[in-house]
Amino acid sequence: MPYSLVLNLIPKSPIPTGYLTGRHLHALFLTLVSSVDRNLGDRLHEATGNKPFTVSPLQTKKPSSKSRKHTLQWQHKKFIPANTNCWWRISLLDDNLFGELTQLWLNINPDQPWHLGPANLNIISILSTPKSNRPWVTSFSYQEIYENASDSQRIITLNFATPTCFRQGSYDTPMPTKDCVFNSLLNRWDKYSGMEFFEIPLESIYPSYLDINTEIVTDSRSKFIGVIGEVSYRIFGDIEPEKIKQINALADFAIYCGLGRKTPMGMGMTRRRSREVGE
Incomplete structure (x- = not known):
């Protein structure tokens, strides 16, 4: 859990x-x-x-x-x-x-x-108990995250609360592409949930709204460039409800696992937001 x-x-x-x-x-x-x-x-x-x-x-x-x-x-x-x-x-x-x-x-x-x-x-x-004024406090089992995920919601809005970047080959990129974002979530979900997802239709996910910028984080050892802000992704096409549910479950899981690199050191803190309810 x-x-x-x-x-x-x-x-x-x-x-x-x-x-x-x-x-x-x-x-x-x-x-x-x-x-x-x-x-x-x-x-x-x-x-x-x-x-x-x-x-x-x-x-x-x-x-x-x-x-x-x-x-x-x-x-x-x-x-x-x-x-x-x-x-x-x-x-x-x-x-x-x-x-x-x-x-x-x-x-x-x-x-x-x-x-x-x-x-x-x-x-x-x-x-450890969720409250409305504590958006970073939550706990649900992996089964509950999956069961509570929508099988019809096609808009997913993610908030990058601390600088976030991704490893691509030998280099880092701060660009939150669908592949970087959802593969990062999928890798962590498959590793820890015991509920492996197969054939997530990434080709059907496209960014529909962006409000982001990059920030530099430095310490005595390194310089880290990451993105902060908000991105909405939309699921297009004739996608079966089960796959939509899996994508939504991954987005709901983001608050726990974060995204990209250096999450055990404070970077990549991410959570799903609902723009529709004015959160």
Whole structure:
């Protein structure tokens, strides 16, 4: 069962910008895991390819539906002061991961300091129950995602909330083509759901609306160029309802798995949006 969880955090000392990068937050997640199961932490650290978790950049602002592009913070130009209310999204794709970390969820001590570089921070709460004001908190089984997916909805709108790019051959591209987007979703779905989809009709999917731009994310090791914003895709042609249902299930799955590269380090955070209901 995939989970998208939000942790509420408060730093007890300032967090320097150099420790707000994806690799430091990736390391913090593995530290949390290792605190209850060192073997599991080592296994996740050594995993290659599509890892069974994602983390977000650290957020200091509440999610807002008023933002035109519905983007999140992906880098900080200034340090985060002590006692700032922060939130941090973690998603788990493997069916067993949430259960393996039960002791972590049950025994979080809000007075226990965790370390992000030289800063101490406390985990105040962990949110796992969906609420209207928490768009990044959700959990449904893979079977439920599939069963709840529409077999008639032909418009799919995806919001790229943090910079997203895809590997094509030896190079990266920030362009969210149908092949890049839906193959990325399909690869993760097939790996973790136990419900493999066959012959998704990508040739029938075309972009119908774009409101995107590129952003550069830099740290001491690399430069990352990705797309943010919103793209709507439309399914054309005489497509059987079962295939439409599978495409919709993949789009609904995006909030858990993200898209493209470096999702375990905060990039590629994506969720489906409904333009029709003015979300």
